[in-house]
Amino acid sequence: MVRLFAALILLTLLAGCATPVTGPALANDAAASEAAEPLTSQRALGDYPSLDYCSLMDQNAFPKRLGLIAVYPHGSYDYCLFTVQQSGTEAKVQIGNLEDQKTISDADHAVDRRLPQGLEVHRDTTRGKLGGCVRYLRFTDGLLITVVASMSDPQTSRDTCEVADATMDIVINRVAAKKVRHYEFAANALGRRDMCDLVPAQLVGAKIGTAGAMLLKFPSGHVCQWAGPARESPVARLYVAPGESTYDPDRSKGEKIAGRDTTVTLTPIAGPRTRCQLETSEPGWPQQPVAEFVLIEIAVPGAQKDACGPARELAGEVWPKLPR
Template structure:
């Protein structure tokens, strides 16, 4: 009886624990779907993106002259300007859904902006991580359909470049302000009174701008033909600069030649905001104090 009882018990256990008495089967293979495209995966290091590598000038604007800045690409032709960049993350109430007809990578959305739509057609490419790349086509004409046709072509050019891994990197020459970490300059005890007690620097997406409390600092490139700010030049922080009021801000600008980019200059722009309303002499006094702490630390070309 014992062997028969043992067999019966084993049979019962096998019925209860079928997986233990049956031949093990491999779990079915799972197939992963498309990976949503983030801005960091598409563009890499934001601080060194050559945004002009995203713009196929011969296809989109034959004959246009494209110039990279630290955070944009600007292409000009016959009074029309195409701007690719900058990157942004903050919400913008002007951005609305848009039925872009071209192919779009997984996780990416193409939107339109209604801001200034009488002279500009603006698009936004929003990646899966919420970061968006803004682009616009601007001219003085009244052909909005024509501008938007070019804008859609620019969207296609950008998406083609990022999906084909054609994004190039900027190479900053020695002593270029493109090599400067702006938040390092704002992490300065001399700015405590101006920026606000307890404030800490917060870097922008591009890596070329920083905000600390009431103080903002941005580094970029502009053309030599760009109109100089109003007001006489003065020496601030050992550099020739211009100080001006713009609404709630007082701004201090200084420039140096842009090495390797004839006809362009690097621009350092510092601003202090007046939280109580319109900026005035008191705000500009604080802006000069901040500039005296920051500008001497910039390299000289």
């Protein structure tokens, strides 16, 4: 009994001398635990549709030895663009799109370097052959952010990969520092919507004249593409983006489709295809005063084929589903 009583006294004394772990120590442990967890795109970027890709860029952190940023980063809903000038040459840089394994299935890429939390930087060996340098930041869930650097003038040359790599380093640092920002969409903003769900693939295929049309959808839901299984089948694309109109006034005309003002532009493209683009817009809101543009683009095989007819038919299905 004496021994038991002594043991209880000892336990009481030890408990009284113990120091509870609180405050910074617990906070540091939590931060260390979080830093060790695999980093998915959802954890790193948050809501995909509202992601501001220009928040992944810090022009003050760009190495001066590689040039000066001449055009301040400006973004769409799916990418951020800027230019870098050095010794009379200019490189164009794009951060974004956010892609998945389907949207980059046409590209060969390999691991360039491995980073903490399971992140990887991949180098592209396919798309870069088109005249630029492509890098991907791959998250543990398989989604990737693209960084592309290319020359504004194809007749000039420089090492665009050092520009792409420097930009990728900034993107990685911004993600690690949790400096990602998001658009504050109004309730009826098109940027909030999944544009790819507005029309089913079977209906799109019927409008553009291809059986078995399949949807290729970017994770943001702002960029959608439908095409048939054949390599030379017609292709339909649907975009939503903020900013200024992209139409060519020398090739465009205005008309009404499904009660909406629409700009129709027939555009020649390289190769045996004809392309037609239709555009309509929605006004902005206080936090985003510029307009939102919805674009439908149809490309059909054949240099003299009618691409605008199918585009008008598809617009007749999409436009009524947009807010008024």
